[in-house]
Amino acid sequence: MSSFLYSLGRRAFAARKTVLLIWLLVLAVAGGAAGLLGKGMDNSVTIPGTEAQQALDRLAVTFPQTSGASAQIIAVSPQGVAEPAVRAEVDRAVEELKGIRGASVISPYEKDLGGSTSADGRAGLIMIQLEGEVSTIDQPTKDRIARIASDLRERLPAGSQASHGGPLFAQNFPGLSIIEALGLVVAIVVLMITLGSFLAAGMPLVNALVGVGISMTLIFVATALGPITATTPLLSLMLGLAVGIDYALFILSRHQQELAGGSTPQEAAARANATAGSAVIFAGLTVVIALFGLGVAGIPFLTTMGVAAAVGVAIAVLVSVTLMPALLGFAGDRLRPRARRKRARTGGGDRFFAGWVRAATRFPLVTVLVVIGALGIATLPAAGLRLALPDAGALPQQDPARVTYDLVSEHFPKGFNGPLIVTGNIVTSTDPLGLMADLKTEIERLPGVADVPLATPNPTADTGIVQVIPEGSPDSEQTKQLVDEIRSLRGHFQQTYGIDIAVTGFTAVGIDVSAKLGQALVPFGVVVVGLSLILLTMVFRSIAVPIKATLGYLLSIGASMGIVTLVFQDGWLADALNVTRTGPVISFMPIVLMGVLFGLAMDYEVFLVTRMREEFVHTRDARAAIHTGFVSSAKVVTAAAVIMFAVFVAFVPEGDANLKPIALGLAVGVFVDAFVVRMTLVPAVLALLGDKAWWMPRRLDRALPSFDVEGENLREELALADWPRPGSDDAIACQGLRLTEPSTGEPVYRDVGFAVARGGVHVVRGADEPAISALLLTLSGRLKPDAGRLKVLGHVLPARASAVRSRVAYVDTGEGGAEAVRRALAEKPAVLVLDRTDRISDPAARREIRALLTGPRPTVVAGTTGLAEVHDVLPATGSPTLSELHGSTAAVPGVVSGSIR
Template sequence: MSPLLYRWGRTTALHPWRTLAGWLVVAACVFAAAATFGGSTQDDWNVPGAESQRGIELLRDHLPDAGNASANIVVHDDRPLAEPVLASLGERLQDVAHVARVSPPRVSDDGHTAVVHLAYDAEVTHPDLMGDVEPLEQAVEATRDAGYQVELGGDQPSTASAPIKGYGELIGVGAALLILLIAFGSAVVAGLPVLVAVAGLAAGSAGITLLAATTDVSTSAPMVASMVGLGVGIDYALLLVSRHAEFLAQGHAVEEAAGRSLATAGRSVVFASLTVLISLLGLGLAGLPTFSTFGWATAIAVVAVMLTALTLVPVLCRFAGRRVLARGLRRGQAPTARPLTARWAERVTRRPVLWALLGTTVMIALAAPVLDMRTWPQDDGSQTTEATTRRAYDLTAEAFGPGANGPITVVVDHATVSPSRVTAISGTLIGNDDLVSVSPAVTSPDGAVSVLTAEPAFGPADARTSDLVEDLRADLPAGVEVTGQTPLFADIAEMLSHRLWLVIGFVVAVSVVLLMLVFRSVVIPLKAAAMNLLSIGAAYGVMTAVFQWGWGASLLGIDHAAPVSSWVPILIFAILFGLSMDYEVFLLSRIREKWLDTGDPTGSVVHGLSASGKVITAAAAIMVVVFLGFASEGDLVVKMLGVGMATAVFLDATIVRMILVPATMTLLGRWNWWLPAWLDRALPQVDVEGGEPSLVPSR
């Protein structure tokens, strides 16, 4: 790979205008294909294999208006509600597109609150329904104008309750420019990586549009892809530019420096992107279509920014010439002091035991709250009070009890259970102390199913909900399905909690094998995996403390504690494990290069941290700001993703890379690079940045 990357880097630098024109032509073709053949994002919220899904399918087959999207219109006033007001509202709601049924208003005992339930004839992910509450807003406008408080709840309004505003990307780009300018003292080094990352991300977005033409791509997938693609794109370009500047400072011509930077740092970029891709593709093992599309969409973004970095960085470095160097180096001034990272590395390697114990203690302390972490999918009750869905949730709970926000639907399949047993099934439900009410059974027009609705004594996110669903399924005979949004959420929470370990096992195992190939060591990959898991565990712990315990939640605009969203742990693991391996490859490749050159285990650690520390620190700082930018969004799940990933990247770039890695590598010495002879013969020979610089071809 090294000679190929060297020739590619040197050729692109020698012919910058041709290369740039070629990239623009390819990009234009991709954009044209996306415009011509591309599709639109489309969510798929079905959960294959979940017990609740069977009940939902029965409802869709025999009672479509009971198994598709729904909405609750909550009307409240300080005085008893007038019946004509509710009747007029119901008539307007019946005219809303895709509304199949408008239930009679359910009025509270004091008459101050009413809930009108709407049933749609299509799934909530239908393009006409997903994220569009304007028809409902128009229907309730007259009621609001009459002075009544009207709030929208249910799964259809929830799809538009907290729209993504896109601040994360803007904050990330601005922060990247500022951080790089401060860290490297060059406007070119600051702007070039950002320009490359944005260009690659644009191409990746077109690729995601093409993906949407072949399969359902979640509406949230482009946001996740942008979050990761922007971060890794800046990382990859920054690594290449900084290595190019090193060779330039050593006296090499611009085109020679470009070739050498791709032959060395370019290999790091390739293998780092492979580790990210492995982690992302592990999302497919989660068992949910949404996660699979997250993985594929983000993988497209990563590949796009990686190829763009390998192509455009040499070109832009050729245009920039010696301006990639700091002003003092351009004037021929020698550095006045050793890098701070070198002095720090020497301090850690002098007392490795102390620093290893200190770093491990901090990480374990931060990870400790994870032992109390409880997961539950996001519902309306977890949103900010600025959202109409949250206000509808609170009004409903106050007027009818917390269980009114999480009713449980019981579907009796008469192909298995006789209609005569429906009364006994209703009696079983009434006898459950955790249920406060059970509706009379309703039989479908074709007589195939009967449906009962039960309200729990507690809200859907209550810790007792999963046990209630499990107990009901154990008490009811075969052929009776316990379904609805609340049981579906319970199934999702259980499924993802079990699948998390499958995803972790796959990603860790494949990543260890890849690192073993790259670094010819057994110890290095195992240690890297352990430290990455430690940083992710610490991120889980911080999320638990902030969101579930409520520590500092008000700073994020959250007014109450909530369980960690079930969607978050797997998604954070897949993304962060790949990003952590990015930094691992960047650092260890420089350490291994010096190790092969000198055979000095401690000196190679000091050199590697000195050479890559500034790049890793700057790249991580950018990532942290990008992720915190997403934490500013209104959606709780996006906030959790932002806080969790910012925490993990910060800890990984500071405590792990700057303390634990140099301390443990100093303690292990030559054992870092131990590989049994039989395994060395069995593994293919793969090199990242190891080897003498002289081995890089000069022409």
């Protein structure tokens, strides 16, 4: 990966105008497609398989008048709505509403049909039922209802009110305000302080805006394929801006470090792309996987949201590793830090972060206990977190639907804002009207029921509905308990009346959504935590570091959920953050927060701890590695976290009500994870563990794939570019190769060194057949040595093992014979490795192999326990060279040991 990114960085730097033009064309094409194909956002929420949704789907067929979108208009008059002048205007509004195509309207004066007036007679509700779901109701229909309500308000006597609302208007489409731009302003300031120039600070913003522009337009294009909630593009925007700026910052910061070390601008850009770009890809991969993991919940709208955000992050990564090198090409040498300013700026920063890490590690046990205690206390409120889908009560106070919601709550039982519908199949009943009356009587007696205004069969008398008004608000625990109580009576109604009931309606759907999301948290958490352990073990080659990182992530999640609970549910600082109504938090906040914060937490862990590991590998001094690694990376991590925090927190004051809790949770989570967990707790834990922090069982180390985040393999390739000699074109060159047995620690082979020219033939001979096989597997890129230098076909191993494996054929001739050699040669490998040639007992097979290798051939390396056995299978032309393995040690560590005659 690092080698590929190095090459990509050099090419993008050289072809900077072309790269920039390509991305601008992609942005233009995506924007044009969005304009042509986009169908707008959809805020309806459905979850297939839940009881409420299944019942609603059945009603759409059997009783469509009750299954579609609903709205309401409330009229309030000091004289009372029964006053003739008031009633005349309300009746006029009802007649106007009946003129809307597909609308069923119930006047507040039609008590037998479910019409409602308040107990004091001052308020009346006009109920409007439309055909089709909320997402299918067009804007002209909504506008006409709003206009009728406005006209009614103007016609009513002075001091009266009229307002429209209900589920049809419960959610508005979120937009952007000038407040969100403050996050970008903070980002610019932080970037200028970190990078030292306005030119450098502008590059990450350009990088992020290009990525966000493409991802946002693709979301609007995707609306042609299916419904997408209006929160989806805002979440993608929020994440895309944050990671786009941060990923570019990591690459740009490394570029400046390479320039300061004396590299040319193109070489610096290539190396920055290879090293920081590798970390960016790993960090982006963790975010993408976590966002795709939202599909674990099995909820379509949440899966769509996760996929869209994941695509946005993936685009941010792709833009960062291609567009950033191109932008660095335009800047040229102007980003090279001036020596005096660099020393002054770096010195002050180094002293600050050196003091920070000394304070965190001076008494590490105290630091660990204080941090865990503080975050544990912050987590406690999360135990009382309640989840619900937002209704009109979460809208801004001046919104007509919110005004209606508040007026209904003031003059009616709160449940009028979210009535329940109890439905059942009554096709077997001989007295459907009597049956519905009996159901109404039974339900009216239940605790928590304020009213049952309607109980009726449909015109074909095969389905009945009972409208139930709870005493509590739609998102209250009291209403949830009522839904559970009615559902618990299913057996009773089946036995007594022979019908199977179901509870549905907007409120019941919301309750089921919240319940299903709550049930998904544990499996999703297991997936995320398990994923973090595996990925971090691959990166850090350690057992303790991944466990510590995962536990730190859980602390961050707990603290962020605790703060969200305090603000949005308990009302702490609600006015300061413009939270217009406290109560349950939006249902999908915890699972989105867990997914996104997981990726961001792993970002900080990778960028901070990989430097510490690099220092430990070089010095073997665990404590010094903590200090050196921390000081060298803390500045960039701090800048990245501040930018993330600024972008997220900017969406809180004026943001969409659905997005506010997520934005605050992410802002708090980023702050806690970066500054409290990664930059305070992590150094203290590593100081406590010492060398044990980097221990890993040898067998596990070999079993797990390696992910070179810091580009160490590239540095090795660059260092060995002229090895074993400048201009060398050897097919194979090795020196000091060593491999040990994991279980015993005994050497399999050691101090192996030789070179094989391209097109040459080389024999490895020894008494220990497993040692020979191990060496040949190493040479073919299929086994990783413990130490030494090895280049095959110009590729450094084990860094470029995949490239070597694709060009080197390994054949166990003792098993496959001549046929296996023929198949291998058909693939035209550059190197052919023949193992166990002494096991070929058939003379004809030996002659056939010899014939296959005579004439044009690849480089050949053969393994044997005796020269006589291998002689018959080698080409008749050429002069093979020899290396001997005595026991587990190569007898001759030089380049060529001799030749077979």
